[in-house]
Amino acid sequence: MGLDRAYERLTALAVAALHERDPARLWPMLAGALADLCGGEAVIHKRDDWSERAGTIGAAPDAAAAELKRLGDTDLALLRACYPLAQHYADRTDRRPVTAHRAAGRDWPDSPTARLLSDVWDVDHVMGVPLPEHTTPVTGCLVYRSGTDFTDDHLAMAERAQPLLAAVERQRQLLEEWQRALGPAAEPEERAAECALTPRETTVLLLLTEALTADAIGRRLGISVRTVHKHVENIYRKLGTRDRVGTVLRAQRLGLVPPPGPP
Structure with missing residues (x-):
């Protein structure tokens, strides 16, 4: 070849x-x-x-x-x-x-x-x-x-x-972390597919819930900050949100990410 x-x-x-x-x-x-x-x-x-x-x-x-x-x-x-x-x-x-x-x-x-x-x-x-x-x-x-x-x-x-x-x-580790956090009965892959989120967008969404900056998300995934921002824009559009906080809250309501823990 x-x-x-x-x-x-x-x-x-x-x-x-x-x-x-x-x-x-x-x-x-x-x-x-x-x-x-x-x-x-x-x-x-x-x-x-x-x-x-x-x-x-x-x-x-x-x-x-x-x-x-x-x-x-x-x-x-x-x-x-x-x-x-x-x-x-x-x-x-x-x-x-x-x-x-x-x-x-x-x-x-x-x-x-x-x-x-x-x-x-x-x-x-x-x-x-x-x-x-x-x-x-x-x-x-x-x-x-x-x-x-x-x-x-x-x-x-x-x-x-x-x-x-x-x-x-890195993608595998995050997807497994996501599955463990939601539990075996949550069927997170189906919920993400219903929202048209790609697996890559799902991992970015998971890191958004950890309050990481775009720079930190990029380092975690091995991608550029510009690519992170592009994924975030796609997530906002697909979830019908405008900012990080609203996106995380909506993702929690949809069962896409774990609910907030106790204060």
């Missing part, structure tokens, strides 16, 4: 991800697309602190996810240890994508991790695509492929995708 075509796919993926109302679907959506964009065949994705024993872990496509679930504790711990990428990122602040072969050199093909990947998924190479803002060694995606190692173009595309991964992770 040429870089121009890949960038078009990346833009389309960003639009699709930021319009997805179910936060549980975001990482599987990204993982499958990332494998295709970066010349991979399978992806493991993680979004929290990851150790050899703990941390949320998923895989795409479905066949890779099924194989992951069949791994025993010993093999799973070896996979979670993420040799040699965990040590590579722990030793530096640079979060640019890198391949296991480039990080470990000749030690990679004969490592226990490489042998496990060959046995389980029939792949030879792995590329780390960490979330750029995280300080933990590997929080993000591991992309796998067989045959030759990932090329410079694959690495460039993965680096181009990193800001999208970070933005979608």
Whole structure:
């Protein structure tokens, strides 16, 4: 896939991800697309602190996810240890994508991790695509492929995708926070859809209720202040309001955001 075509796919993926109302679907959506964009065949994705024993872990496509679930504790711990990428990122602040072969050199093909990947998924190479803002060694995606190692173009595309991964992770966290605040019986996605609010506008609305400034909302979401103001204008128009206070009050009456707590 040429870089121009890949960038078009990346833009389309960003639009699709930021319009997805179910936060549980975001990482599987990204993982499958990332494998295709970066010349991979399978992806493991993680979004929290990851150790050899703990941390949320998923895989795409479905066949890779099924194989992951069949791994025993010993093999799973070896996979979670993420040799040699965990040590590579722990030793530096640079979060640019890198391949296991480039990080470990000749030690990679004969490592226990490489042998496990060959046995389980029939792949030879792995590329780390960490979330750029995280300080933990590997929080993000591991992309796998067989045959030759990932090329410079694959690495460039993965680096181009990193800001999208970070933005979608922030979106996921806010949507899950929104769902928890309203409770399992509230059906917040349906209420937001009835008001024609996009998931992105919903997260901006949630942050408005926290009395954050446009600048603070922009930093939280990784977008410009101008984009924040555009989202706020859309929210006012869709809810028929004119200011922040009126918007928050109307959103509370409609069940779009949690009611005010006790003083």
